[in-house]
Amino acid sequence: MATHALLQRLRRNGALERLDVTVIGEEPRPCYDRVNLTSCFGGVPPDDLLLSPVEWYRENGVRLRTGVRATGIDRSRRAVSTDPHGEIRYDHLVLATGSRPFVPPIDGVDLPGVFVYRTIDDIEAIRQHAGICRTAAVLGGGLLGLEAGKALYNLSLQAHVVEVAPGLMPRQLNAEAADLLREEVESLGVSVHLLRRASRLEQDGAKVVVHFARHDPLSVDMVVISAGIRPRDELARDAGLEVGERGGVAVSGALQTSDPRVWAVGECASVDNELFGLVGPCYEMAEALADNLAAMTQGNPMSARFHSGASASRLKLMGVDVSTLGKPIGEAAAASVLVRRGDGYCRTLMVERGRVVGAIGVGDWPERERLSGLIAANRRVSQRQLRRFQRTGAVWSASEGASVMEWPAAATVCSCLGVTRGDLTDALQAGAGTPEQLAESTGASTVCGSCRNLLCALCDQPEVAVGAKGRGALLGASVFAALVTPVLMAYRPSRFADTVQSAWRRVDFLWQDDVAKQVTGYTLLAISLLALLLSLRKRLTRFRLGDFNLWRGVHGVLGAGTLVGFVVHTGMSLGHNFTFALGSAFLLLNLLGAATGVAASMESRLTGRWGRSLRAWRPRLTRAHIWLFWPLPALVLFHIISVYYY
């Protein structure tokens, strides 16, 4: 399957035209949809599973060698030996050999009536044999074991699924989710036997008897072994290529093996010693490799990388929806695990430092896509949302559920540039179909980028991780300013008593001494000018140096710093007449800046009504913040002149 994804991407990025490609496959058919193999039991002809017809390869200049097995790689001569096609030379070689079923080393696995479950030929053999059977056992209660169990059940056999672990799908599911899955599977009439390790298989007439270490034997008409998979890395091993700790051809993020002319993708590849048994990551690898090969053929640097991080899978097992998102349960040891079991569903969240890092669902889960975006964007969830999840099984309330598509046309989406949902819909109707095109035609998301995922939602594309540099600093500084400014506005200081002064050696020296006052005053002015300069990063569209969010964070911190400067310079006294006007305008400017900062740092964290209100209010607060700034230069100038003059 990875080979087909690779060819498709090479065709799309134009590299297939420039390359002379030969595909070698030992199976008698070209690439087919292994994921839907089970449908063959229901009468779907094998040819319907082909991912592309044979003509497709011809039309795209791909030489197809089916029924041909690669038997060795001579890396020094850059040649692959094949059976029965002789030697094939290469400039670059891609290994996409997939996996083989793991067959436990016990007696009887080669008896008649014992099968594995990986290829169309396996299915044909199982189907033919099942015609004379009434009972069957599947050894293995993982993804493929349950698929096989379902297939046998569909063939009207009485099926038993035998699993060595305490629950079904032990690699993916926690105990509660596995319990629900078992209940659902058993309600279909399939028997599940947990904590049973088969010790040997024995022929008894037409029957196969499965013996267990500590339980009664199980006598059935046929057995399907589905005890896991192992990467097919034998070609790579024999050729002296590096392999991963758990097997598999070791590759870098660029999918390159220890030989720069040999690459590997799919289930046979090991990235950072991790192996992949689902088709999603195999396709991602294939696409990254295709982009790198395309770049290489044009003499460009290879920049595409496969990231093994968050993965998502959604399987329909015996009619039951099973979803896993983000980190597998075994890799989230530090996470707190929240489980909600409801009517016909069991949902689990793994939460690490306020972020959902993984999720497992058995049964219906309407929030699945949204959670997937949340995990991919590495966004925080609030304690309130987690409590709601434990109470109701939903992370978001109904009012938070409204997608950006349902927002009113006048609702602000990009609060930096005041772009509304209506503006974006117009752009969509005018032909902008991707977040990038929307950004280009409306400007939305080009300043702070916090609304990027709303654009993704409008284009029906998955969310992306949005940079959050400086947002924490902005929020901290804004909250500080919001708390301190009202105190400074309300507080009226009185002179220190002489006794205090002599004890503390003149604490009011800073705002009584002329030289000290000048030093603190000009320092305050310098900090204010610096903060002003940084805000130009937003207004001057040509000035694109550095990350906007970082600049804005620094602007907020400097703004909060001017409050400290204000206290040091004035001793918290607002003075009289023009000095009072200057002090009041300065504090009001800070207060509005603080409110804008809180809104800017919170709007992308909040969804629903609150998020929308903040997006609507932020441009107004920003405008008021800017208007209030304008009288300040005149007031400051007058203040300086009056100090020297009088």
Ligand SMILES: Cc1cc2nc3c(=O)[nH]c(=O)nc-3n(C[C@H](O)[C@H](O)[C@H](O)COP(=O)(O)OP(=O)(O)OC[C@H]3O[C@@H](n4cnc5c(N)ncnc54)[C@H](O)[C@@H]3O)c2cc1C
């Ligand atoms: C029954 C079944 C159900 C599945 N259901 C799901 C599902 O619901 N969701 C999901 O995400 N994944 C599912 N999978 C897994 C998914 O099919 C695999 O992840 C995917 O096929 C891996 O693609 P690949 O190209 O790496 O390997 P493969 O598709 O196995 O392709 C490798 C090919 O290389 C050939 N080959 C190997 N060695 C040689 C050699 N020396 N010479 C020539 N040819 C060779 C093999 O014969 C094979 O045809 C399922 C798998 C099975 C078997």
